[in-house]
Amino acid sequence: MRVSLPDRCRRCWENARAKGTERANARQQAAGEARNGRRHRHINAAQSRHCTGSGCATEQQAEVTSGHSSFPASLRLAGRCVSVAVPCLAAGSVTRARSPPRWRMAVPPLQRLGQAPRHLLVCEKGHARHARSRHAAHVRDHAYNCRVSFLIPECGLLPEVLKSTIEDVGEYYLIRNLPVHELVAHDFIDAFVKKGSCYALTYKTKIDQDNTAALLPNGNLILSVDKDTYEELGLQGRPSKYSGKKVMRYIITIDLTGCGFHPDSKKHNRVLWALKEKKPLEFDFLLAWYNTGAEGSTLMSYFSKNQIEALKPKITFSTLRDLQCPLLQSNELHGKPEESCSTEELFEWLGAVLNQVSLDNKSSSFLSTYCCPQPNTVVEKAFLCTITGFIIPEKIIQLLEQLCCYFGEPKLAYWLTLTVHGFADSPVSWRESEHGFHKGGENLYNFVIFRNLDYWLQMAVGTNDDCPP
Amino acid sequence: MALSEQAGAAASFERRVLRSAGEHHYLRVRLELPDGGARPNVAQFKQLVVSALKELHGEVGAALPVDVLTYEEKTLSAILRVVSSGLVKLWSALTLLGFYQNRRCAFRVLQTSPFLLALAGNSRELVLD
Numbered sequence: 001m002r003v004s005l006p007d008r009c010r011r012c013w014e015n016a017r018a019k020g021t022e023r024a025n026a027r028q029q030a031a032g033e034a035r036n037g038r039r040h041r042h043i044n045a046a047q048s049r050h051c052t053g054s055g056c057a058t059e060q061q062a063e064v065t066s067g068h069s070s071f072p073a074s075l076r077l078a079g080r081c082v083s084v085a086v087p088c089l090a091a092g093s094v095t096r097a098r099s100p101p102r103w104r105m106a107v108p109p110l111q112r113l114g115q116a117p118r119h120l121l122v123c124e125k126g127h128a129r130h131a132r133s134r135h136a137a138h139v140r141d142h143a144y145n146c147r148v149s150f151l152i153p154e155c156g157l158l159p160e161v162l163k164s165t166i167e168d169v170g171e172y173y174l175i176r177n178l179p180v181h182e183l184v185a186h187d188f189i190d191a192f193v194k195k196g197s198c199y200a201l202t203y204k205t206k207i208d209q210d211n212t213a214a215l216l217p218n219g220n221l222i223l224s225v226d227k228d229t230y231e232e233l234g235l236q237g238r239p240s241k242y243s244g245k246k247v248m249r250y251i252i253t254i255d256l257t258g259c260g261f262h263p264d265s266k267k268h269n270r271v272l273w274a275l276k277e278k279k280p281l282e283f284d285f286l287l288a289w290y291n292t293g294a295e296g297s298t299l300m301s302y303f304s305k306n307q308i309e310a311l312k313p314k315i316t317f318s319t320l321r322d323l324q325c326p327l328l329q330s331n332e333l334h335g336k337p338e339e340s341c342s343t344e345e346l347f348e349w350l351g352a353v354l355n356q357v358s359l360d361n362k363s364s365s366f367l368s369t370y371c372c373p374q375p376n377t378v379v380e381k382a383f384l385c386t387i388t389g390f391i392i393p394e395k396i397i398q399l400l401e402q403l404c405c406y407f408g409e410p411k412l413a414y415w416l417t418l419t420v421h422g423f424a425d426s427p428v429s430w431r432e433s434e435h436g437f438h439k440g441g442e443n444l445y446n447f448v449i450f451r452n453l454d455y456w457l458q459m460a461v462g463t464n465d466d467c468p469p
Numbered sequence: 470m471a472l473s474e475q476a477g478a479a480a481s482f483e484r485r486v487l488r489s490a491g492e493h494h495y496l497r498v499r500l501e502l503p504d505g506g507a508r509p510n511v512a513q514f515k516q517l518v519v520s521a522l523k524e525l526h527g528e529v530g531a532a533l534p535v536d537v538l539t540y541e542e543k544t545l546s547a548i549l550r551v552v553s554s555g556l557v558k559l560w561s562a563l564t565l566l567g568f569y570q571n572r573r574c575a576f577r578v579l580q581t582s583p584f585l586l587a588l589a590g591n592s593r594e595l596v597l598d
Contacts (some may be wrong), residue, residue, distance in 0.1 A: 116494060116553035119583040121487040130482075146597075147590035174598050203597065286597065311597060333483055344487065351495075351585025355548055357538040367515050368536035370550060389597060421590030440580060442587035460584050467486065 117439055117463040123343040125333050128404050128453040134469075135447070135455055136397050139420075141430045141469060142445065143216055144201050145391045147421040149354060150403060153325050154412035155383040158317070165402045169313050172288040172390035173299050174203060176307035179282050180213055181275035183221060186263045189256050191302060193219050196291025199392050202283040207425040208437040213283060214427050217290075219257030223281075224427040225250055232279040235271060242436040242464040251427065251434060286390040313389030320382045324359045324372040325349075328415055330454035338375060345373035347458050350417055350446060353384070396420060400447065407451050418447040429465050436464025491583035494556040495538070497591075498563060500545040501575045509569065511540040514547060518559075521566040521576075526558055533558055538585075546579070548588060556581070 126133050148169075152158075158166075182188060183200060192198045197217035205212045212224045223237070230237060230250040237252035260267050275281060289299055300310060326341035326349055335342030341349075349372060352359060361371030396418075403418055422429060424441030435443060440462050448456040459468035500517075502508065509517060515537045523531035536550040551559045563576040580591050 113557040114554040116489055116491065116556060116583060118489050119491060121490065121584070123485045123487065124483065126482045146592040146595055149589070206593070309598070331481075333485055343485070344490070348493075348585055351587070351589060352538070354589035355539060355585060357548070357585075367511060367540075368538055368550070369534065370536055370538055388595060419586065419589075421587070421592070423592040425592065440582040440587060441592075442582050442584055444584070444587055444590065446586065460587065462582065462587075 119442075119463060120459075120461050120465070120467055121344065121347065122459045122468045123333055124457045124459075125330065126455060126457075128449065128455050135457055136400070138430070138445065138457060138459070138469065139396050139400060140393045142393060142420065142422060142443070143199060143428065144214065144423045144426040145393070145396065145420050146423050147386065147388050148391055148396060148399065148419070149384065149386040150399070150416060150418045151350070151353065151382055151384050152406070152413055152416040153323070153379045153382045155416075156319060156381050158383060158385070159406065162399075162402050162406065165399055166315055166385065166387065168398070169315075169387055169389070169391060169395045170288070170290075171310045171312050172286060172392075173303070174309050174311055175285045175287060175303055177282050178285045178303070178306055179275070179280055180221075180223070181272055181280070182303075182306075183213075183215055184254065184256060184268070184271055184275065186268075188302070189219075192289055192299065193256055196289055197392065197394065199286075199288045199290075199390070201286050201390070201423060201426055203286045204284060205425060206437070207427060207435070207441065211281060211283075212425060212427050213281070213285075215256075216428070216432065219255060220432065221254040221256055222427050222432070223252040223254070225252065229279060229281070233274045234278055235274050240436070241434050242438070253432070288390055288392045290392055290394045311389065313387045313391060316386045316388075318384045320353070320384055321380070323353070323379045323382045324376045325379045325382070326373045327375045327377060328448065328450075328456075330415075330450040330452065330456070333456065341373045341375070343456055343458060346448065346456075347446065347460070349373055350419065354386075354419065391420075400449075403447075403449055404453055407449070407453065411451065413451070415448050415450045418449065420445050429461055430459075430468050433466035433469075434464075435461075438463035489583075491553060493550050493585075494553050494581060494583050495585045495588055496549045496551070496556075496559070496563075496578055497580040497588050498547055498549060499577045499579055500547075500569075501577060502545065502569060503572055503574075506572050507570070508542055508545060510542060511537060514540055514545075517566070517569055518549065518563070521562040522559065525562040525565055530558055530562065535559060548585075550585075553583065 126135065128135060193215070198215060199217060200213070200215035202212050202214070207224060211226060211229050214222045216222065223233075223235075224240065225233065225237075227248050227250065230252070233252070235252050235254070237250040239247040240249035240251055243249045254271055255261060261271075262268065287299055300308060326346055327339070328346060329336070329340040332340050333343050335345065349359075351357075352370065352372075357370060358368070359370075359372040361369065400418060403416060406416065422443035424437055424443070426435055426443075429435040429443040435441070441464075442460060442462045443465060445457060445459040445468075448458075450456075461468060500509070500514070515535075518535055518537070519531050522533055522535070526533070533555045534552060535555075538548040538550050540547040549559065560578060560581070563578065566574065566576055568574060579594070580588055582588055
């Protein structure tokens with residue numbers, strides 16, 4: 001059954017559905033047998049109290065399709081909202097006013113242009129030393145990070161401990177034209193995937209156009225491929241969630257450490273055949289490996305036959321003078337008027353600081369109306385450090401710990417922030433939840449660490465993303 | 470900052486999910502002009518954006534509040550802020566603008582996001598090698 005109604009009728013429609021359906025059902029049951037086999041329709045104008053006056057449409061088109069009958073019905077009713085419940089063809093069937101699908105109920109096309117694409121900002125607060133605090137788990141679950149920045153107000157010179165932590169962020173590798181089948185080879189799995197956390201992500205591939213691959217530290221290899229490649233590969237996958245009605249993208253997940261993936265197993269041979277002979281896939285890969293102490297061969301020596309280069313993250317320091325900082329209270333996520341700023345205001349302010357937006361709002365300014373949220377205070381200097389590269393979560397956790405320790409000694413700053421940007425083109429955001437690129441592909445998070453080690457965590461994702469954990 | 474000192478006891482866990490709550494959208498744009506001509510300063514740049522809106526959407530469109538948050542004259546790139554309901558209007562007006570002072574020009578929208586912070590780290594533009 002297809003029914004199209006104007007948006008303003010939505011409430012009435014739903015109410016009518018709830019109440020009208022009951023009445024219709026009762027009426028049907030009473031008169032059901034008498035009308036057996038005859039096509040009939042109900043027009044239930046019960047909910048008119050919502051719509052008296054000019055609120056609702058005066059003309060409504062209802063097209064009804066059920067079973068093998070389809071006919072349009074045009075109903076002209078002045079100042080009324082109607083619930084249209086139509087046909088029952090089968091003997092004794094109960095007529096129901098089914099709610100139209102949500103996308104159809106939604107807004108007319110022109111009005112839809114005014115709607116922003118869906119996006120989510122999840123804010124959490126907790127205490128960093130709480131036994132059940134999940135802050136480190138959130139960092140660990142976000143595997144692919146391209147930029148880490150931290151901002152410390154009232155800090156001119158970085159403590160030595162923090163400096164050494166930054167220098168220890170570790171190198172990563174870029175391998176050109178690496179065939180994907182080399183990542184499913186058992187030598188590689190035994191030497192790296194099983195012996196530590198191995199991260200790999202294709203470089204300079206676009207998730208909305210190209211094929212993309214990523215290796216997660218839990219041993220799952222994720223291939224996000226277009227329809228043609230999927231059909232050529234012949235590996236089992238699932239349609240992408242964000243591909244629309246006509247599926248043009250598929251996600252293949254291969255568990256490299258699973259018990260069914262031992263050498264000579266059918267699955268292993270099939271995957272190897274598919275990636276080696278059926279449809280050889282080659283990408284430039286970013287790779288990083290983190291192992292807890294165990295000695296082993298390095299990625300550099302393992303991939304010595306390929307074009308591999310070791311890269312170091314780029315680190316920049318800057319000191320911001322006379323920075324307007326919002327006032328925050330760790331136990332007030334919503335903020336309090338005249339007392340503290342909310343978490344959303346802080347998030348926007350931090351964006352302005354990292355993008356070097358001018359914060360002073362002159363009344364005569366023709367250019368911009370943005371200003372620092374109120375209440376705020378001017379900080380004489382603030383230290384900003386930015387690390388850019390392929391940064392693994394283990395290093396971010398170390399940095400986060402050191403930033404918590406920063407407040408071990410008395411400091412002027414009341415809080416500091418740590419911002420992490422994810423790759424817009426990675427096939428996952430948090431854990432293994434699928435990630436896509438709608439308009440921006442944003443997946444990022446930000447910690448605000450307070451002096452008493454309370455923290456705020458803000459996780460932001462764009463349209464083609466699940467809700468962060 | 471000292472004002473907030475009194476946040477005493479450790480915060481209990483709380484989670485808020487804000488769904489499409491952002492009031493604004495942000496665009497990182499670049500203006501392309503033929504070499505050799507005069508480059509607009511920031512005020513002229515804003516005027517160009519407003520005239521683009523006026524050209525396509527009329528006086529009502531020109532009244533759409535658009536903020537130029539940053540502008541770099543050297544690269545002609547800027548970050549614009551617009552209310553979320555006006556994103557499509559602004560984007561379409563920029564796309565269809567073809568001339569600046571009788572010279573051909575084009576706006577390239579490099580990145581767009583409901584979060585200003587997201588514009589600080591665009592992995593598509595990063596050169597990691």
